[in-house]
Amino acid sequence: GAVVSQHPSRVICKSGTSVKIECRSLDFQATTMFWYRQFPKQSLMLMATSNEGSKATYEQGVEKDKFLINHASLTLSTLTVTSAHPEDSSFYICSADGTSDSYEQYFGPGTRLTVT
Amino acid sequence: QKEVEQDPGPLSVPEGAIVSLNCTYSNSAFQYFMWYRQYSRKGPELLMYTYSSGNKEDGRFTAQVDKSSKYISLFIRDSQPSDSATYLCALSGGFQKLVFGTGTRLLVSP
Numbered sequence: 001g002a003v004v005s006q007h008p009s010r011v012i013c014k015s016g017t018s019v020k021i022e023c024r025s026l027d028f029q030a031t032t033m034f035w036y037r038q039f040p041k042q043s044l045m046l047m048a049t050s051n052e053g054s055k056a057t058y059e060q061g062v063e064k065d066k067f068l069i070n071h072a073s074l075t076l077s078t079l080t081v082t083s084a085h086p087e088d089s090s091f092y093i094c095s096a097d098g099t100s101d102s103y104e105q106y107f108g109p110g111t112r113l114t115v116t
Numbered sequence: 117q118k119e120v121e122q123d124p125g126p127l128s129v130p131e132g133a134i135v136s137l138n139c140t141y142s143n144s145a146f147q148y149f150m151w152y153r154q155y156s157r158k159g160p161e162l163l164m165y166t167y168s169s170g171n172k173e174d175g176r177f178t179a180q181v182d183k184s185s186k187y188i189s190l191f192i193r194d195s196q197p198s199d200s201a202t203y204l205c206a207l208s209g210g211f212q213k214l215v216f217g218t219g220t221r222l223l224v225s226p
Contacts, residue, residue, distance in 0.1 A: 107159035
C-alpha cells in the first residue's frame with residue numbers, strides 16, 4: 001500500500017517551453033501533497049505544499065508563477081514548470097501524506113527534467 | 117548554519133560491518149525524526165521513524181535520537197551490498213514539513 005507514482009519519469013524540453021509533471025497516489029487518498037527539488041549531490045528542498053481544493057503554499061524563494069501547482073483531486077497533483085530554463089534542470093519529487101495522525105510521507109519515484 | 121548537517125560521504129564498508137550514520141541539527145523544535153533510503157535516481161523510502169528521544173529497532177536497523185545533544189543516528193548491522201544507497205535524515209517540528217539532511221552515500225562492498 002501507499003504507492004505514489006509520477007509521470008513522466010524523465011523529460012527533456014527546450015528552453016522557454018512548459019512542462020507538466022503528474023503525481024498520483026495510487027491506493028490512498030492524499031489530502032496533502034508536497035513537491036521537492038533535488039539537485040545533484042544535494043538534499044531534497046521543499047518547494048511547495050498543496051492541499052486538495054486550495055491554493056498551494058510555496059516556500060520562500062520559490063516563484064509561484066513559474067511553478068504552478070494544481071491539486072484538483074485527492075489522488076492527483078500536478079506541477080507545471082512554465083517557461084523552463086536550463087537552471088530549472090533538476091530532479092523533481094513529489095510526496096503524499098494520506099493520514100492525519102502520522103508524519104510519514106510517501107514519495108514518488110521522481111522526474112528528471114532536463115532543459116536544453 | 118544549516119538546520120540539519122549530514123556528512124555526504126561516501127562511506128565505504130565491507131559486507132557484514134556495522135554502519136553508523138549521523139545527523140546533527142540546530143532547531144530544538146524538531147520532534148519527529150526519520151531516516152530515508154534513496155537509491156540512485158529513485159524517490160526516498162522511509163526506513164525508520166522516531167518521535168522524541170530514545171531508541172527504535174527494526175530488524176538490522178536501529179535509530180537513536182538524543183535531543184539534548186541534537187544528534188540522531190542510524191545503525192545498520194550486518195550490512196549487505198544491497199544496503200548501498202544514500203541515506204537521508206529528515207526532521208520535522210510538526211505540521212508535516214520535513215527538513216532533510218544532504219544525505220550520506222553508503223557503499224557496502226562484497
